[in-house]
Amino acid sequence: MAGGRSGRRTARVLAPLLVLLAVLAGCQGGNGDGDGGETGRSPFTGETVEDPSAPVLAVKIDNVPAARPPTGLERADIVYVEQVEAGLSRLLAVYSSDLPPTVGPVRSARESDLELLRQFGEPALAYSGVQSKLIPLMEASPVHLLPPGQAPGAYSRSRDRSAPHNMYLDPGAALRAAPDGVSGAADIGFRFGRAPEGGRADTEEAVRFPGASFAFTWSGDEGRWLVTMDGREATTSDGDRLGAPTIVLQRVTVRDSRFGDRGGNITPYSETTGSGEATVLRGGRAYEARWSRPAAESGTEFTTPEGDPMTFARGQVWVVLAPR
Structure with missing residues (x-):
């Protein structure tokens, strides 16, 4: 009986210590490389967020000069840069954590x-419309349109700009209007953590489309790459510079699609598989x-030339779908 009481007293004393050790191990171990499943962190940015699996x-x-500066882009988790008709560019901003x-x-x-x-x-996709020939493909996709x-209360027109560059979205209202089943944030292949060995010192890189250009300049003071579009500093609607800790220049095949615009320009198709x-x-x-995405349902993995995971800095990520 005495031995049993002594064992229970020892267990009561050790229990809090074991819990503390488990917490410390969880903070330091597990997915310490910053992978997409790290507890409490966004799989898109690697940052600690309130809900890592939010919709x-x-x-x-829009990204023509008349549409700039954008509003709310600085709070996206991921910004994709895509080529569109006439060699111009548009942005696809992905939101979840903010x-x-x-x-x-x-x-x-x-x-x-x-x-x-x-x-x-x-995921849910907010957009102003599509040409009629594309509607069947859109409706057949698993993306929630x-x-x-479909969400009239989420959109409004600004009087400060002329159409078509004046349509704005309330993201919260858009998600409230979405049907059930919008996917939450999950691992898409991004890895975050310390930089790999090697690399080369670089403070500026540029990407050119036929009708648009982007430059990314490293700012040590801000700890991020500042964005320049078409030779001009890119800013937010509040006047702050746009930039991100990680820029990915993903070289893809850009080919003609089956579609075009009213001006007779063929719509480019950027192959991301x-x-x-x-x-x-x-x-x-x-x-x-190197990047690899075997199928549309797969995430995109980035690796070093040696085959190790290519890690990103924590924070917003820009992915430029640059022509090969």
Whole structure:
């Protein structure tokens, strides 16, 4: 009997210590490499967030000079840069961990958006419309479509700009209008953590489309790459510079699609399945990498030339779908 009481007293004393050790081990071990499943961290940014599996909302954002500066882009988890008709560019901003009150200006979706978004499961997509020939493909996709007709209370027009560059979205209202089943944030292949060995010192990189250009300049003071679009500093609607700790220049095949615009321009299709080369910019250095995405439902994995996971710096990630 005495031995039993002594054992129970010892257990009561040790229990809090064991709990503390378990907590410390969870903080230091487990997914310490910063993978997409790290507890309490966004799989899209690697940062600690309130809800790491919050619903995923993608928003198609206008990016011609008349549409700048954008609103709410700085709070996206991921920003994709895509080529569209006439060699111009548009942005596809992915939100989950932080919803701003307003995002825009919102523009129309493209066929290649559907393939790109499949790696997020069944996310919601906010856009201003699509050409009629593309509607059947949009409706057949597992993406939850949220154009103005499906979420009228989420959209508004600004009097400060002329159409079509004046449509803005309330992301929270858009998600409330979405049907059940919008996928939450999950691992799409991004890895976060200390930079790998190697790389080369680099403070500026540029990508050119036929009708648009982007430059990324490293700022040691801000700890991020500042964005320049078409030769001008890119800013938020509040006047702050746009930038991100990690820029991925993902080289993809950009081919003609079956669709075109009213001006007779063929719509480009950026192929985001398959594999290819990439350059990852972080910490004032450039790292050559490989990307691989076997199928539309798969995430996109980035590896070093040696085959190790290519790690990103924590924070917003820009992915430029650059022509090979």
